[in-house]
Every structure is written in C-alpha cells, then in structure tokens.
Amino acid sequence: MGKTVELYYESAYITEFDASVLYCSGREDGKFEAVLDKTAFFPEQGGQTPDVGRLETADGVEFEVFYTGIRKTDSGEDEIYHVLDKSIEAGASVHGRIDWEHRFSNMQQHTGEHIFSGIVNSKYGYDNVGFHLSDTEVTMDYNGVLSAEDIKEIEKCVNEAIWKNISVVASFPSEDELKDIPYRSKKELTGAIRIVNIEGYDSCACCAPHVERTGEIGLLKVVGVRNYKGGVRVNILCGKRALEFLSTEHDILSDLAADFTTSFDNVPSSVARLKDENAVLKADLYADREKLLEYELAEIDKGLKNVFLFKGTDTDTNLMRKTVNLLAADHEGFCGVFAGNPEAGYRYIVASGKAEGDARAVSALLREKFGAKGGGSEKMVQGSISGVNCEELADCCNNL
Numbered sequence: 001m002g003k004t005v006e007l008y009y010e011s012a013y014i015t016e017f018d019a020s021v022l023y024c025s026g027r028e029d030g031k032f033e034a035v036l037d038k039t040a041f042f043p044e045q046g047g048q049t050p051d052v053g054r055l056e057t058a059d060g061v062e063f064e065v066f067y068t069g070i071r072k073t074d075s076g077e078d079e080i081y082h083v084l085d086k087s088i089e090a091g092a093s094v095h096g097r098i099d100w101e102h103r104f105s106n107m108q109q110h111t112g113e114h115i116f117s118g119i120v121n122s123k124y125g126y127d128n129v130g131f132h133l134s135d136t137e138v139t140m141d142y143n144g145v146l147s148a149e150d151i152k153e154i155e156k157c158v159n160e161a162i163w164k165n166i167s168v169v170a171s172f173p174s175e176d177e178l179k180d181i182p183y184r185s186k187k188e189l190t191g192a193i194r195i196v197n198i199e200g201y202d203s204c205a206c207c208a209p210h211v212e213r214t215g216e217i218g219l220l221k222v223v224g225v226r227n228y229k230g231g232v233r234v235n236i237l238c239g240k241r242a243l244e245f246l247s248t249e250h251d252i253l254s255d256l257a258a259d260f261t262t263s264f265d266n267v268p269s270s271v272a273r274l275k276d277e278n279a280v281l282k283a284d285l286y287a288d289r290e291k292l293l294e295y296e297l298a299e300i301d302k303g304l305k306n307v308f309l310f311k312g313t314d315t316d317t318n319l320m321r322k323t324v325n326l327l328a329a330d331h332e333g334f335c336g337v338f339a340g341n342p343e344a345g346y347r348y349i350v351a352s353g354k355a356e357g358d359a360r361a362v363s364a365l366l367r368e369k370f371g372a373k374g375g376g377s378e379k380m381v382q383g384s385i386s387g388v389n390c391e392e393l394a395d396c397c398n399n400l
C-alpha cells in the first residue's frame, strides 16, 4: 500500500488529474471507499468540508465522489479515501475532476479566515481557538471579546488586504528555519509543517488549499457575532457567498422600501412609526374589547355551572385572563376562554369557579383527549391545543 501523492500541495488549482486505484472496499451503507495513488481531492480536516466531484474510467464509467476523508491505517500512515457510489477495480486508471465551484468557495472562505484571524491576533492578541467551514456557514471562535466597533474595523482591514491583492505563499520550512518564523498554529503540530504566509497580515501553520492572491477572495462580510465561551464566535462569508448574502438582504430591503413607498434609508423610521401606531391601536382595541366584555358577560346566565367562551386568534392573553377571572367570580364550576381557530390551534386559560374545583383536572382532560400542552395551579391553568375544532372542545368542556 503506497501513500497517496497529494496533488493539492503542488497547486490548489489542479482541478483534474489522472490516477490509479490502489484498492477499493465496500461499506455497510452500500457505498465504497477507494484509495488512489494520487489525488487532488482535499479530505475533510481542520474543520473544513471535503472536496467532492467525479472519477471516470478510460471506458467512460463515471463514479460520484460523495466525500473525501483521511484516516490512520493500522501501520500508522495517513490514508486518503474517496467515498464512491459504486465499486471500482484495483489497478483501474481513472480521471478525477473535483467540483471546482465548491473547492474555490472553500479556498475563498478559508483564506479570508486567515487574514481575519491574523489581524485579530496581531491587533488584539486573541487566538482562533475554533474554526468551522461548512457549505452554509463559516465560524471562527476567538478567546477574547471583540466589540461591534472592533469587528467593523477588522472587517475593513480584511477587505483592504483583499484589494491589495497580496500573494498567499505556502512553504515547508526546515526545522531550523521554523525557529525564526513567528506563526499562528491551531494545534500541536508534528511532522513537516506547512506555513501559509500573507505578507503583512498573517503567518499560520495550515494544510488546506488557499487562493493564490488575496484579490480572489473578492469580499469578506461579517454576518454574525455572539459571545461564546468567554470570547466571541464570528460568522463570515467570502466571495460569491458574501455577494449572495448581500443580494438577499438587498432584495428584502427593496421590498420593504416599496411597501412603505419610501427610500432605503427611510425604512427604519417607517418601521418605527408603524410600531408606534400599532402600539396605540392595540391599546385602543384592548380598551374597546374590555368594554364589550362587560356587555357579553352580562348576557350570560349566572345559573350556569361551567362557562367556556371561544375567541379569535388575536385575543390578548391579559384579556383572556381577565375574562376567566370575572366569570369564575360568578359561576360555580370551571370557566375558560379558548382563543384561536381549528387551523391555527387554540390557546386556553381555565379557572376554577366559586366551588373551587381543581383547574388542573381540565388541563389533564384536554391533554388526554386532544394532546393539549400546558398546566398551572389549582386555581388556573393555561396552555395550547392543536388539531381540534371548537365543537369538539365545547362537547368536552360541557361534560365537565
């Protein structure tokens, strides 16, 4: 068994290559794992998704590469394996093609991360202690807190580095040379150490593929920051991913501006005005419904033991509580309000009336009959129910 030649170390831009299959074995999930004598498929490692693509034999049979992984063999060697949809014969010659769009995006995100982490390290002294690059998300964890202003400043510096179009140089310095090179490292390293240098911004031990010049990153946008384990977790997007994210945001803002028939910069004040108007209308509605409630309750026969009312989905929870309290003061049994409809489900509040029964019996019954959620005290319970209509609810409650 020979070690696979790693073509991505010759160049990160090798997208197609010829190789021989060393061996191939089946897996329990019905897929197959092939080891090649050389490969341009970069395996999953260092928190980054692997390359995917295709292998094709000389007679034109295509094999999909779902995944590329790396593992230790029994003899302690690293082994790169390609997960295929079908078995391939040992000794077969194959032509490999990596999914370049996927790989190039990873190279953009990854190189953007280097510049960002290099600036965080040199300016603030924090280390990147966690990195994750999936097909939808790029996160970096730093062991120190960065303010919103710090993040803005770093983002600006990273983009300046991108516009300067600096060379990204990977090398394997000797042990002696390494002693004189200051570099960041995410873990204890053994064996030949590959240093990736971006002059003036970062020097870091890293085995992944990067873009050749920073200009290829295109753009870096910070899309999320939150406190994480005493430091911060930063979400970034680079290149096409950044463009797609900003395009989506732009479309949303365009729609909002059109809805308000205003310009982009007036959207926040329009939303604020709408919120204020909504608060006033809600207060007015509450006051009117409170008045209406007095009339509605006056119509209810005081001799009734249990009383259950059905209201619309937009019924205020405070008003529901007030209603059941007023009803409970006049009636012997259980008094409740269901707010909702059969499609959206119902919220409910039930109180025990003058006879002081245990309201929890009602929530238990609703749970048993309709799978309702919720609970509360002897005096009052509340919760929610779905998949039921008001006739079924009324039937159930009238038999209490």
Ligand SMILES: [Zn+2]
Pocket (backbone or CB within 6 Å): 110, 111, 114, 196, 206, 207, 208, 210
């Ligand atoms: Zn790297």
